[in-house]
Every structure is written in C-alpha cells, then in structure tokens.
Amino acid sequence: MELHPNLNDPVVLRDHADREYRSRVEDLGDDLLVVARPHDLPADEPFDSGTELSVAWADAEGGVKVLPTRILSAHTEGTLRLWSLVVTGPASAQQRRRFVRVPATGPVVLRPADDEKADLVKGNLIDVSEGAVRCTVGAGAADRFLTGDNQVVAEFRFGASDFAIPGRVEFLRPTAHPAQFEELVVVFDEPVADADALRKQVFAQQVRTLRARGEDDR
Numbered sequence: 001m002e003l004h005p006n007l008n009d010p011v012v013l014r015d016h017a018d019r020e021y022r023s024r025v026e027d028l029g030d031d032l033l034v035v036a037r038p039h040d041l042p043a044d045e046p047f048d049s050g051t052e053l054s055v056a057w058a059d060a061e062g063g064v065k066v067l068p069t070r071i072l073s074a075h076t077e078g079t080l081r082l083w084s085l086v087v088t089g090p091a092s093a094q095q096r097r098r099f100v101r102v103p104a105t106g107p108v109v110l111r112p113a114d115d116e117k118a119d120l121v122k123g124n125l126i127d128v129s130e131g132a133v134r135c136t137v138g139a140g141a142a143d144r145f146l147t148g149d150n151q152v153v154a155e156f157r158f159g160a161s162d163f164a165i166p167g168r169v170e171f172l173r174p175t176a177h178p179a180q181f182e183e184l185v186v187v188f189d190e191p192v193a194d195a196d197a198l199r200k201q202v203f204a205q206q207v208r209t210l211r212a213r214g215e216d217d218r
Helices: 195-216
Strands: 010-014 020-029 032-036 052-058 064-077 080-087 092-094 107-112 121-128 132-138 151-158 161-174 181-188
Touching (some): 121 151, 151 195
Antiparallel strands (some): 121 132, 132 181, 161 181
C-alpha cells in the first residue's frame, strides 16, 4: 500500500468539519509533506500550526488513501504559499466505493457544469459504477478542474444507454504514460441522475463479465 502521495500528486485536504480543499504535493521529507496552501479556505477561520488535516489521494490502483497530518508551519517560495504538514499516523484505505465498478470502454466528454461555452474535455472510459466514472484524458487537459470549479457533467454511452450525469472531479493522477495521459475520477452528485438506468447497465456488464470468466475457466 502506498504510504504517502508522490511529488506533484493532486491531493484533497480535509479539516475537522470534513470540508475539502484541493491542493498539490510540492515537496516530500521524512514524515513530512509540503503542499500548496489552498485558495478557498474560510476567511473567518485560522489554519495555524497544530491544525489537524487529513490528506487524501488516489493510488495507482484507483483507490483512495488517507493520511493524518498536522500543520507544522506556513511559508512561501517565490509567489507560492505553502504548508508543511507533519505526518501523525499511518495511511489507511478510504472506503469510498459503495458500488461495484465494472470495466467500460468508449469516449467520455466532460463539460463544466456552469459554463456551456467552455471547452470540452474529451477522454476514454476505464470503468463505471453507480456512483462514479473513471477515465483517461490528455495530460493537462483537466488541470482547470483542480485550480477552479470542479463541477462537471460527464457525458458517455454505457451499454445500451446514453448518460449525462452531474458530478465533481475528485482526483487526477498520472498514468503509465504521464506525458500523454492522466487518469481522472468523477464522483456523481447524489441523488445520481438516471440512477436506475445506470444501475441496469452496470448489472448487465457484471453478468457479461462473469459469463466471460466462466467460459475462460472451461
């Protein structure tokens, strides 16, 4: 299991109220993470030395790991405002997936939820569940979702149905070809749009996968 995120990995910082702030790993040390100070912190609440934060990131298998930390200090490098976070415990796996994931192929289009004129981000499906979709996109194509609004609508065809489901970009990480592609996870807003139709297609794909495995074992 990965013990910490890697250099330049996008991460999600969670505070005591379970609020989430997007950031990125800028440096690593022994039991120390240096991350970019988020831009969207509450104006009326200090984040001083000693403030406890959990750091979540997507691992190489697409799961989510969580690391408990505490703010050690705040500092700047040039124009970049940073936090040094000291690790206070071991990493653990977050049980984010309540739904079965099934493999998927085909194109997916991500469009910002609040700007119909914005450029679309095109990618290819990896897998789908009732609660999320995982896909690959061109390297750098989805960076705006990490620094700005991460609300999107994911448009894709899965099984016999077409879907356009609102959600939010949670994680973006390199693939085996980081100069070409990145892996992205969109978690659907709840209640999930077209949930019954999506559940039907996920179940159908499960059946097809089980049948294929059974034939391979003969």
